[in-house]
Amino acid sequence: MIVIVGAGLAGLSTAYHLSGLPYRIYEREQDVGGLCRSYRKDGFTFDYTGHLLHFRQAEIKALVERLLAGRLQQHGRKSFIYSHQTYTEYPFQVNTFGLPPEVIRECLMGFIATLTQPVASIAPKDRSFKQWILDNLGDGMAKHFMVPFNEKLWQVSLDELTSDWVSWLVPKPELKDVINGALGIKDKAFGYNPSFLYPANDGIRVLPESFLSGIDQVERDCELIEVDTKRRRALFHDRRRGESRTEHYESLVSTIPVPELVRRCPDFPQRLKEAAAGLRWVSVYNVNLGVSREQVSDKHWIYFPESGYPFYRVGFPMSFSPSLGRSGCSSMYVEISHRPAEQRAPEQLIEQARSGLEQAGILRPDDDLVVADVKDLRYAYVYFDRHRAKAIPAILAELERRGIHSIGRYGRWEHTSMEDAIGQGKRLAEQLRGQQAQPVTA
Structure with a gap:
């Protein structure tokens, strides 16, 4: 039995490509997708901040286009930087005009x-x-x-x-x-995402959901509690039934953050437990706003480097797809990073966001916010520091030795895209299939 922890893109892709082998996939939330998720509120659809598709791997591009046949639209990037009271195109290094x-x-x-x-x-x-x-x-x-x-x-x-x-x-x-x-001479696009794909309707959630037709049932509302790595047993709490469930596994695929996984492994070496506890990351407040005015911006997203603005980026979902909001309105996501231990009240964050948006000339004082909602993304971006460089290879190697494959952005503690998460799941599934196919020798 292969047990998969987490139904984000990496976990879903693993399960999808394991077709024919025995596996179970467990997800802590009710919805699949991890941070690659969308939610609806008062006629608006918001992603858990911006999620845009751009590809470097032909096979993953082909897979996604097959899964989302006819549901993707291509956009030429319209991203800008606002500094010195001026908009310049992104990336900064080739657009100072x-x-x-x-x-x-x-x-x-x-x-x-x-x-x-x-x-x-x-x-x-x-x-x-x-x-x-x-x-x-x-x-x-x-x-x-x-x-x-x-x-x-x-x-x-x-x-x-x-x-x-x-x-x-x-x-x-x-x-x-x-x-x-x-x-001001423009003779070529620059950067890794000069164009991108995005679903025509319903937000980025359609991407993880597109894997479900090729996956056996996802066990939702089930959180990993503990892993006995020597006996290869995983204990889950099923919140819907209010009971515990134990799974015996040959291989365990984990896509949850490395510190969370290691904390749930009581028999893991102490020095590696301490190493995992020393990994660092930054959290992000995702402030989602609906405004009762059309096209508050014609841009896809804007970067704000100056300290006078509390946010580092603002994006406009209805510029990706008008279906993500109400007629006669605009929508935006505002990203404010914070250290994981720091907490601010939603009302304070919304007020800070509005004040900064008015200062930048995006909102007007008389604009009516018809929706204002805050999501706190605890694990947003992992730190690449000297501790990570030493700790992660040792932790991942020991997990592998115990039959645990830790993949995905937070499972490998790295900066990767949606495409990379899907690719990692596919490659791991192929590896596990190969292991199952190997003949047993005396």
Whole structure:
């Protein structure tokens, strides 16, 4: 028996690709999808912050397009940065045109200086994220966007974070691209997501739900309580029935956050328990708003690096699909990061969000908020720091030794996309199928 913990994209993909083998999939919530989920409120549909599909793997793209045949629409990215009371296109490093001349000069001169510096031989896991920014983009771009934005998002000094995650998310441009961007010349798209796919109706929840037709029953409202890794037994609490359930497994697939999994394994080595407890992450308040005015913005999303704004990003779901809101209205999601132990009242967050949106000119003082709702995403972005670099390989290796495969963004404690989660589930299922097919030898 294969037991899967968590019906997010990684868990669902694993189950979908295990077809024909005995397995059970358990989900703590009533709905599948993990953070790749949507909910409806007063005529609006909100995702658990922005979830947009962009692909680098042909096989995963083909799978998703087959599962969601006729339900996806393609969009050309309309994302911007708001700083110095000016909108510039994303990504910042190749779109400084329109900023004050002295800011453009600092960004250009700083970037040019990086081209004459010797290439650092420091391993990515040993070089700080801040140093990576300075080495690759220069002190001007660091000052005017990269450092303030990322410190607002991560809620720590960038000296504490390593750079072994940035290669595909923050590509280094060529000098020509930077100069063109300073002059307002656009001759190519830049970044990993210049276009994206999004469901025409019902929000991102249709993606995880599309796997269900190929999956045996999901055991919902069942939370993992404890794993006896030596006897290979998993204990669950079934909230609907108010009872405990024990599963014996040959392999356990976990997609829950690594610290949560290890905490539930009493017989795990103490030094690795302590290592898991030392992993860090940042949480995000997802403030969802419905406004009784059409098209408060024509953009898909906007980044806010400056400290005068409490949020780091604002997105507009009805720009992805008008079906996500009510006629004559607009909707938006506002992202405010916070440390996991810090808590703020929803009313305070909504007021802060509204004040910042008015300051930016997105909302007007007379705008009526017909919906205002807050979701606290406890696990949002994991920290890549020096502790993670040492702890995660050792933890994952010991879990594997005990028949536990920890996958997905939080299961591998990494920065990955929806596509990556689906791909990890598919590959693991193929590995497990291969193990089942191996002949038994004396």
